Every structure is written in structure tokens, then in C-alpha cells.
Amino acid sequence: MNFKEQAEFERAKAVLDDLDVHLIYSCLAGSKAYGRSSTDSDTDIRGIFLPAAADVLLQKDIGTIRLKDGDVEFHPIAKFFKLAANGNPNVLEWLFVREDHLFKMDCYGQKIRENRSLFLSQKLFSSFFGYANGSWKTLSKLFETPMKPGSEAWNKARKHAMHIERLLAQLVQILETGSFCAWNPDYTEPFVTPENSEIQKPILNPDYTCSLSSLQKRIEQAKTAAILPEKPDYKALDQxxxxxxxDWLRTSLNLGPKN
Known part of the structure; x- marks a missing residue:
């Protein structure tokens, strides 16, 4: 974690303190968490918080907190559990970032991370594949219009192409090992390098399409012998x-330890 990233987190943390919520877990996300960032990449910060005790007792609906400046997003614990149990890749991966990519993890955050396997199930097959398919549709739409290599549209198309390969590679990891790592720096360059800088449609690299085909075959093979349960252990997650x-309410309200 470098100084700039830490400073971004401290700024975000100050906003949460003003809102009187308790941050229990926060990490890097996006390209920096994948090991695919460039010099102009944003610092994506994500996290989980506990609402103030008064808000819990008054049953106030505390939603996701997003900062206007920067790519910063924090979910209340209830929403995080729901999204992660449903296999949302963009949320689930928070628990699978490298430890040196954690900004904060208190005892509650550590408990969630230690039990992260509870969120994994064969439901991830449809969710990861669904997100990859969504990126493919976006990529296909972008391909309808010629673009200049290196332009914003070109880079957006390349980013979606890289997302597809990463999602499939992570799904292979999950199905074959029962876990995965957000850190995924290896990728196949999705587009053939153009010979000139004229406006044109990107051409998919044959090595990239071969990689996707290979990953899909491994997913189909792994799915039939998956070691994961059909669905998350919702009872254990609720518990x-x-x-x-x-424990958070007892601590906040000074009620003392559980008898």
C-alpha cells in the first residue's frame, strides 16, 4: 500500500466517522487488486461497515455509502452478505484480495474473512459466467463502431475483454480448488496490435480467443466434479x-459481555 492509496483511504474513513458508522473491513479493488493497473489507474476502495447502534434499533435503512470524489464504495454488512452469497464477483472478491491490499480489518472483518468459504457455492457458475457474458455483450456493442487504437473507446473495449478472461480464470480456480485469489496479473492481450493508428475495428487476438475457449472447457469439466456445495450455507451465514x-450492539450500548 503506497502513501497515496493510504491517504485516499484515510479521507474516505473520515467520511464514515462523520456518519457515525463503524468500518470493519476495507480493501483495494479493481485493477490494482488484480495486479493490472497502469500509471493512470484509479484507486478503487471498497469496504463493509456496521450501522450505528441507534440506527439498528430504530430499524433505519442505511444504504451503500459512495464518495463523490474517487471510486470509493462501502456496503452495510447486510447488503454485503446478500450480494456475496448471491455470487456477485465485484463484491465477493473483496474477501479474496491479498493481505497487503487491506486497509483495515478489525475483529469483525477478520471473522468474515476467515469464514469466506461460506459464500462459495456452485451458484458462482452462473454469476461469474453472467458477468463475463455481460462484458462480452458490451464488447460486441463497442465493436460495432470503428475506433482509434488507444482512444477511450478502444481502451474501454480492451478493459472489458480483459475482464472476461479474468472472470473465467477466477471461476476455474473456484471450481477446481474451492477458493480463488483476486490477484490475477497474467492475461492474454485481447487485441492484435494494429499496424497503423487509423480508425478501425479491433481485431481479437487468436491467442485470446483460444484462451477463452480453453477456460470454458475447464469450467465445464470442473463443474461436473465441483467440490463446492450447490448453494451457500445460508444458515451459517445468518449465524x-x-x-x-x-457483539457490536453489546459493545456499543455498554451492555457487557454475553452471559
Missing amino acids: LRLEIMQ
């Missing part, structure tokens, strides 16, 4: 969240 909230 985990209940224990965290009970």
Missing part, C-alpha cells in the same frame, strides 16, 4: 452475521 451484530 455469523447475527453473532457480529449482537
Whole structure:
């Protein structure tokens, strides 16, 4: 974690403190968490928070907190559990970033990370594939219009192409090993390098399409012998969240330890 990234986190943390919510987990996300960032990449910061005790008791609906400046997003614990259990790749991966990519992890955040396998199930097959398919549709749409190599549209198309390969590679990891790592710096260049800088449609690299085909075959093979349960252990996840909230409320309200 460099000084600039830490400074971005401290700025975000100050906003949460003003809102009287308790941040329990925060990490790098996006290209920097994947190991694919460039010099102009944003610092994506994500996290999980516990609402103030008063808001919990008054049943106030505390939604996602997003900062206007920068790519910063924090989910309340209930929303995080729901999205992660449904296999949302953009949320689930927060628990699978490298430890040196963590900004903060208190005892509650550590408990969630230690139990991250509870969120993994064969439901991830459809969710990861669905997100990859969404990027493919966006890529196909972008391909309809010629673009200049290196332009914003070109780079956006390349980014979506790289997302597809990364998502499929992570899904292979999950199905074959029962876990995965957000750090995924290896990729196949998706487009053939153009011979000139004229406006044109990107040409997919044959090595890239071969990589996608290979990954899809491995996914189909791994799915039939998947070691993951059909669905998350919702009962265990509910119990985990209940224990965290009970302890948080006891601590916040000075009720003392559980008998």
C-alpha cells in the first residue's frame, strides 16, 4: 500500500466517522487488486461497515455509502452478505484480495474473512459466467463502431475483454480448488496490435480467443466434479452475521459481555 492509496483511504474513513458508522473491513479493488493497473489507474476502495447502534434499533435503512470524489464504495454488512452469497464477483472478491491490499480489518472483518468459504457455492457458475457474458455483450456493442487504437473507446473495449478472461480464470480456480485469489496479473492481450493508428475495428487476438475457449472447457469439466456445495450455507451465514451484530450492539450500548 503506497502513501497515496493510504491517504485516499484515510479521507474516505473520515467520511464514515462523520456518519457515525463503524468500518470493519476495507480493501483495494479493481485493477490494482488484480495486479493490472497502469500509471493512470484509479484507486478503487471498497469496504463493509456496521450501522450505528441507534440506527439498528430504530430499524433505519442505511444504504451503500459512495464518495463523490474517487471510486470509493462501502456496503452495510447486510447488503454485503446478500450480494456475496448471491455470487456477485465485484463484491465477493473483496474477501479474496491479498493481505497487503487491506486497509483495515478489525475483529469483525477478520471473522468474515476467515469464514469466506461460506459464500462459495456452485451458484458462482452462473454469476461469474453472467458477468463475463455481460462484458462480452458490451464488447460486441463497442465493436460495432470503428475506433482509434488507444482512444477511450478502444481502451474501454480492451478493459472489458480483459475482464472476461479474468472472470473465467477466477471461476476455474473456484471450481477446481474451492477458493480463488483476486490477484490475477497474467492475461492474454485481447487485441492484435494494429499496424497503423487509423480508425478501425479491433481485431481479437487468436491467442485470446483460444484462451477463452480453453477456460470454458475447464469450467465445464470442473463443474461436473465441483467440490463446492450447490448453494451457500445460508444458515451459517445468518449465524455469523447475527453473532457480529449482537457483539457490536453489546459493545456499543455498554451492555457487557454475553452471559
